[in-house]
Amino acid sequence: MAYASRIINHSKKLRKDPNFLLRDHAILVRWFSNDAQPSIGKRDDIRKIHRHYYVPSERETVSGSTTNGTGNIARWLKKEGDKISPGEVLCEVETDKATVEMECMEEGYLARIIRGDGSKEIKVGEVIAITVEEEDDIAKFKDYSPSASDAGAGAVKESPASTPPKKEVVEQPVSSPEPKTTKPTAAPPAEDRIFSSPLARKLSEEHNVPLASIKGTGPDGSIVKADVEDYLASRGKEGLAAAPKAKVATPAGLDYFDIPHSQIRKVTASRLLFSKQTIPHYYLTVDSCVDKLMDLRNELNSLQEASGGKRISINDLVIKAAALALRKVPQCNSSWTDDYIRQYHNVNINVAVQTDNGLFVPVIRDADKKGLSAISEEVKQLAQRAKENTLKPSDYEGGTFTVSNLGGPFGIKQFCAIINPPQSGILAVGSAEKRVVPSSGPEQFKFASFMAVTLSCDHRVIDGAIGAEWLKAFKGYIENPESMLL
Numbered sequence: 001m002a003y004a005s006r007i008i009n010h011s012k013k014l015r016k017d018p019n020f021l022l023r024d025h026a027i028l029v030r031w032f033s034n035d036a037q038p039s040i041g042k043r044d045d046i047r048k049i050h051r052h053y054y055v056p057s058e059r060e061t062v063s064g065s066t067t068n069g070t071g072n073i074a075r076w077l078k079k080e081g082d083k084i085s086p087g088e089v090l091c092e093v094e095t096d097k098a099t100v101e102m103e104c105m106e107e108g109y110l111a112r113i114i115r116g117d118g119s120k121e122i123k124v125g126e127v128i129a130i131t132v133e134e135e136d137d138i139a140k141f142k143d144y145s146p147s148a149s150d151a152g153a154g155a156v157k158e159s160p161a162s163t164p165p166k167k168e169v170v171e172q173p174v175s176s177p178e179p180k181t182t183k184p185t186a187a188p189p190a191e192d193r194i195f196s197s198p199l200a201r202k203l204s205e206e207h208n209v210p211l212a213s214i215k216g217t218g219p220d221g222s223i224v225k226a227d228v229e230d231y232l233a234s235r236g237k238e239g240l241a242a243a244p245k246a247k248v249a250t251p252a253g254l255d256y257f258d259i260p261h262s263q264i265r266k267v268t269a270s271r272l273l274f275s276k277q278t279i280p281h282y283y284l285t286v287d288s289c290v291d292k293l294m295d296l297r298n299e300l301n302s303l304q305e306a307s308g309g310k311r312i313s314i315n316d317l318v319i320k321a322a323a324l325a326l327r328k329v330p331q332c333n334s335s336w337t338d339d340y341i342r343q344y345h346n347v348n349i350n351v352a353v354q355t356d357n358g359l360f361v362p363v364i365r366d367a368d369k370k371g372l373s374a375i376s377e378e379v380k381q382l383a384q385r386a387k388e389n390t391l392k393p394s395d396y397e398g399g400t401f402t403v404s405n406l407g408g409p410f411g412i413k414q415f416c417a418i419i420n421p422p423q424s425g426i427l428a429v430g431s432a433e434k435r436v437v438p439s440s441g442p443e444q445f446k447f448a449s450f451m452a453v454t455l456s457c458d459h460r461v462i463d464g465a466i467g468a469e470w471l472k473a474f475k476g477y478i479e480n481p482e483s484m485l486l
Helices: 058-063 135-141 160-174 178-182 184-192 198-206 225-235 243-248 263-278 291-307 314-328 372-387 464-479 481-485
Strands: 006-010 070-076 089-094 099-103 108-113 127-132 281-289 334-336 341-343 349-351 353-355 358-360 401-405 425-438 445-458
Touching: 089 127, 108 135, 127 135, 198 225, 225 263, 263 358, 281 464, 291 314, 291 445, 291 464, 291 481, 314 349, 314 372, 314 401, 314 425, 314 464, 314 481, 349 372, 353 372, 425 464, 445 464, 464 481
Parallel strands: 006 127, 349 401, 401 425
Antiparallel strands: 070 089, 089 099, 108 127, 281 445, 334 341, 353 358, 425 445
């Protein structure tokens, strides 16, 4: 989940048990007060404060669920004053690539909603709502609004007694004379105070990027892999800083409007730019005769209609053929790392789906082991959830290869797709068209339908001959679709 939030919980019961907070593991922050209007700044009003922030794991970062430290509230499913129970959904939160449900962790009442439906760019640790355990306490928070410090990373005002330690921390680097900053010995202590994940450090070393020049969006400002990728993607555009001035010089008669970036579009742009800058792409294209494939599809759809099942598309057959070709040529079902090439046993096919919010790539897991009807049903369900922006991370993480089809929906003859890292290949599928081909019959010619497909390969993983071997296997399944049943 690429979003972090906290809820203030006003409680009377927990004052009697100060150790309770050490046992509770929830994504909530609880502030306890005796007054009708809570005074958060007083230490006497706060018995215990326990913070739990949900932050992205390294697994999510590697699989592509990047974060920028902010999120949006799609809608609240509970109203102020409603009774809430563990497991109930409080609100829907827009992350980088999906809309996920935020569940209630304990019983109580929703006293006040701080950030309502449609709230944008909410920072990690920012207060979004207040819950209370007693219904009588709801009125105490009727006019409550968080202070500036509350809206940050969960900082709570401390009494004057707590300020000296902060001053001591600040004075340590300042105590050294300013000229010493130019000495080489001053650099290591500065780097020691930069918190970053192992993947972020490794990536920065590979590209000779100093961590000090990257702004972290992880917990407590730590640098994660996504921050390094964003920095690398934007580094090549430093010379375009004057672009906004060009907009000012736009002729007054030119009419236009600006469309704000959605979260998914920001992430997609960053990842695709990173892919083109760091992955050595090359492309292989073949034409496949699809006459037998369409005949088989018509027969299968007749059986589906008779049994009440859903129709099978050409794209479903393409996904199955691609999965079987990956099983036959497993070198293409791999990823590049600095120390080794990781070859996957699972064949998980990401399917590109275009929506109003941007491009989504839900995954069909173990596509080589599933039947055509199962693949068809799963693709339709995932595509619908993508258009509704309700995909969960498990719906798009863990893919090993991607299929992008612009032929059937849009009639595109042929195109080259950009690899979806950390994968090493993506198949671009064009439209089928009738062509005149030589024939051995008396008329000396006949008509046949051909479909152009282009395989984009990471040359670090897939050599040209390996890519050609995979396309040969794929073409064999397309032109002889009965072999997919063996």
